[in-house]
Amino acid sequence: MELPQNSLVEYGARRVIITITAIFCALLEIVDTTIVNVALNDMRGNMGATLSEIGWVITAYAIGNVIIVPMTSWLAQQFGRRNYFAVSIIIFTVSSFLCGNASTMWELVLFRFIQGLGGGALLVTSQTIITESYPPEKRGMAQAIYGLGVIIGPTLGPPLGGYIVDNFSWPYIFYINIPIGVIATLLTLQFVRSPKYGEKKSASEIDWFGIIFLALGVGSLQFVLERGQEDDWFNDTTILLLTVTAVLAFFFFIWRELVYKNPIVELRVMKNGNLRVGTLLSFLLGFGLYGSTFIIPLYTQSTLGWTATQSGMLMIPAALTTAFMMPIIGKLLEKGVPQPYLIAFGMLLFFVYSFWGYKIITPDTGADAFFWMLIVRGVGMGMLFIPITALSLSTLKGQQIGQGAAFTGMMRQLGGSFGVALITTFIARRNESHRSDLVSKLDTNNPDVINRINSMANGFMSKGMDSKAALGTAYRAMDYNVGKQAVVMSYMEVFLYLGVLFLICIPLMLLVKSNKQKGKLDASAMH
Incomplete structure (x- = not known):
């Protein structure tokens, strides 16, 4: 009882x-x-x-x-x-x-x-x-x-x-x-x-086999996501082996949980339509939350040369904005504003934030340019988190709520891991592509390129270098600038595609039925 x-x-x-x-x-x-x-x-x-x-x-x-x-x-x-x-x-x-x-x-x-x-x-x-x-x-x-x-x-x-x-x-x-x-x-x-x-x-x-299959499945998947890009994905034997392990472990885990009388994870709770939608949205939220928290410090430190403390401080106004929004969203839910409408508006704001990022980043963007863009992100995150959680759990009862909370928590974590893994891989691949495109346009017979190299070499000679060393340094500086521009173009695309991902999910929210009980949750047996 x-x-x-x-x-x-x-x-x-x-x-x-x-x-x-x-x-x-x-x-x-x-x-x-x-x-x-x-x-x-x-x-x-x-x-x-x-x-x-x-x-x-x-x-x-x-x-x-x-x-x-x-x-x-x-x-x-x-x-x-x-x-x-x-x-x-x-x-x-x-x-x-x-x-x-x-x-x-x-x-x-x-x-x-x-x-x-x-x-x-x-x-x-x-x-x-x-x-x-x-x-x-x-x-x-x-x-x-x-x-x-x-x-x-x-x-x-x-x-x-x-x-x-x-x-x-x-x-x-x-x-x-x-x-x-x-x-x-x-x-x-x-x-x-x-x-x-x-x-x-x-x-x-006790469902020992369920525990083993679950640990093998999520452990292998998490490893593949965290290490894939660094180890060259499926060209690496360990990554390939662990991918196969993850797929097989998840298959046997699902089979075991559906047939065993005392499952470690109650999968039948996923029959609930709102929880299924909420689980997918939690994955998307993790993707956006951890993905955007990952790329901004990476961009500011590696491209703009900021310190860890400076790039961390940049994120604080957005976090305070989210904190300010939380009780407001809580009140709106209590007053009966449908959760899907709030989620759709939060997704729209996240798209605005991402598109804004796509427009402003350059090899030397100033700190001021990020402020309002990150404030929009803060408001959007506030409008996504609580309504998604409330929607996921809104039509569950009793013990199911604890099981639902565990699913949404796991999917948010996995969404973040997928986000960081995909973004890291995407940046590395697009960076190579942009770099080769830019280099192909640098024709050494082009007068503009020759003039640019010569003026840089003259600048180095004026600082006391001999002509040969100055020319070599000028070529290296040009190469560095090309590399930096290629990285910036890759980051621009990450911002754009993240925004588009959220934008195309907005129409889907209008198909979701919201909880009619004014945002109330029967959380009597959440675990």
Whole structure:
């Protein structure tokens, strides 16, 4: 038996404490996905690792994350939600300490994987705990509060990481998790309550094959997405082997879950039309959210020469705009504005942001040019996140809500991984293509090209170089300029195609039926 619907609703100071605890846990998890990006160079130097080895610090965390998310509903039933949540925080906190103290590269990778296993549970379970602590009529607002952590987290990571690396040393990006983790554990044990579940499954009833197939499938897929471009995709034996493993593992996983009486993941919940649409939209949201959070720092640092802290700070006004929008969207949902209309408008704003990016980026775009474009992104993200979550869960009841939340959480993570993998590959391929096009137009018999080279050579000679060295430097400078222009053209296309992707999804939103209950969510058994 489960508790009646309103029995987990909290009031007053108790609800405030539970909400703050859950948001901090969600933030801890998400900030840690991006905070290490700016510290990779320092880690590489300390560990004596290669560029491809240090990439594992990100990959291992993502694999641990994606494996555990679909299992959260089942694990919460097995051990009780409060216990499971508290243990996840402890695993995350202890592994953060171990990451900071790692002395070798592969120690760090192992501890990051364990940290990912602890962190994956924090996200979905935080959403469940916040939603259940509010009465049904305030659940649109509960989603808004949770959304703050999910949207702001990826943006906070780079500037916070940049500040810590510039002023302290890289282990402190892990150590800052420890005091928050200790406080969150104590507050969870004191204040968070669990629904009453049915009988626990005995060891013989546990879906061990389901767990193995799921871990193999999502682990292999995540590896392929994270490492594919660097390892030349299917020309690499490991990537090819893991792709085949992922396909077979997913096939057997789906078959197992549909025939086993106690499945680890309840796939039958996907019969719900709104959840199917919401799952696809969550994938698209992850693609846009993580994809755009990935390309802007990459462009500003690699092409414009900004520091990690500068490019991180650029994203903060957009994050604050999203934070400002969240409660407004929550109120609109409570007043009965249909979720598909809000999602369609959010997609339109994301298209405007992307098209704006396509128009303004050059080899020397100034910081001011990004401001309003990123504000539009902030508003658009606010209008996408809460309505998508509300739409996904709006026609589910009881335990199905926890299972639905796990699906949307996993798809958002996978969407982000697909986004980053596709964007990285696309930039590399288009960069080569644009470069060869530009070089083919540089005819050394063209008077304009000759004059440009000569004027650059004269400039270098005026600084004391001899004529031969000056001419060589001029050719290298021209080559650098061509390379830079090719990269910018590739980024322009990424912005354009990201925008078009969101634009073509707008008509589909008008075919979706919205929840008629004024944005209320029956989240009585989200796990």
